[in-house]
Amino acid sequence: MINTSCSNVPYYYGIKDKVRLPFQDLDYFNQQFPKISKEKIVNESKNLENPFMKSFVVHATSGSTGTPLQVKVSNRAESYRIANRMRFYNWWGLDFYDKHVLIWRSLEKEASFLKNFLKQFQYFLNGRLNIDVFDLNADTIYGYVKAIEKFRPKYLRGYKSGVLEFARLMYDNKLKIKDSKIQLIIVTSEVLLIEERRFIQDVFGVKVANEYGAADGGQFAFECPEGSLHVNEESVLMTTDNMNNLCFTELYNDKMPLINYENQDKVIFSEKGCSCGRTLKVIDHIVGRTADYIDCNDGTKKHSLIFIGMFNELQIKFNKSIKQFKVIQNGNSLIFEIIKDINYEPSIEGFLRKNVNTKVCGELKVLFKYVNKIDRESNGKLRYFVKKTSNRIRK
Ligand SMILES: [Zn+2]
Numbered sequence: 001m002i003n004t005s006c007s008n009v010p011y012y013y014g015i016k017d018k019v020r021l022p023f024q025d026l027d028y029f030n031q032q033f034p035k036i037s038k039e040k041i042v043n044e045s046k047n048l049e050n051p052f053m054k055s056f057v058v059h060a061t062s063g064s065t066g067t068p069l070q071v072k073v074s075n076r077a078e079s080y081r082i083a084n085r086m087r088f089y090n091w092w093g094l095d096f097y098d099k100h101v102l103i104w105r106s107l108e109k110e111a112s113f114l115k116n117f118l119k120q121f122q123y124f125l126n127g128r129l130n131i132d133v134f135d136l137n138a139d140t141i142y143g144y145v146k147a148i149e150k151f152r153p154k155y156l157r158g159y160k161s162g163v164l165e166f167a168r169l170m171y172d173n174k175l176k177i178k179d180s181k182i183q184l185i186i187v188t189s190e191v192l193l194i195e196e197r198r199f200i201q202d203v204f205g206v207k208v209a210n211e212y213g214a215a216d217g218g219q220f221a222f223e224c225p226e227g228s229l230h231v232n233e234e235s236v237l238m239t240t241d242n243m244n245n246l247c248f249t250e251l252y253n254d255k256m257p258l259i260n261y262e263n264q265d266k267v268i269f270s271e272k273g274c275s276c277g278r279t280l281k282v283i284d285h286i287v288g289r290t291a292d293y294i295d296c297n298d299g300t301k302k303h304s305l306i307f308i309g310m311f312n313e314l315q316i317k318f319n320k321s322i323k324q325f326k327v328i329q330n331g332n333s334l335i336f337e338i339i340k341d342i343n344y345e346p347s348i349e350g351f352l353r354k355n356v357n358t359k360v361c362g363e364l365k366v367l368f369k370y371v372n373k374i375d376r377e378s379n380g381k382l383r384y385f386v387k388k389t390s391n392r393i394r395k
Pocket of ligand 1: 224226227230274275276277278
């Protein structure tokens, strides 16, 4: 793939003169081959294409890191993506073509009625029932539960926040799926917390499996029934530096080769194997994205998971005080968007302010905004922490 890229992809033409080809070992490749960032891919997208390859598949990223991106994937790399998914379903006793529910962002409507109709018909043939994350609320949940009962899917897959919201709405409205055939819940795209996994499992009465991937990088890893996240090593090369920054290459994508792509995810690999006997490398945990870190004035960074800890503590101290929250960092300010619960007390503001001063950083200004609804990002994902502008803060 490196040889093809250096010969046929304009972006890599110059690299041939800077490195020794072919690479003797992986260490040399990791150290010597330049890294590529999302920004570079956006700016150089035309130069990154192999013009001689005429057949490919286009994948668009949702823009969760701020910039939507289109990546062209060779048929061979796409086949590996599908094969990885087929193998994952097989681990769980499911089949690729089993009926399923997809909780996702609204799929773009086609301009013509006929095209829309054909799209819906295609989903029907694929055995898929679509649920729009933007359309999940107390008024629609009853209808969705009924639709699932009628559809009888074998698994449910979706954004973690979408699946979690579905479970919360079912729980709040005392709903159950009657005669459910669901064997597995698959969550993706957002970090899954232990308590969230437990809650979803309790509501649906089946296990939750995590999948980790990116439209621009392929399927990285899938969770096995023993609970380990196994890397799809046949089709993706993943490494990390000493700061746990992920660097990966989707092998076989010689239509648009993204070699040594640093997508700002932070990952920790496990030193141990898995009791399931599969020898594929195991991810111990996904720490999150660089964008998940709170910037302090002195240049230090704190992981935004600290807010989850704060809100867990708050729930213990003041039971049923807050339904949902989101923290927005805007320069030196942290804005807490809060949906109040029945036991809300104004002293909660003091509790959070003190926690930010002692656990995050003292110089951040803490503001509160009470809302009835926490809005999803435009890509349909729900984030509990977002950074509006970080460039005002010294890095
Ligand atoms: Zn395993």
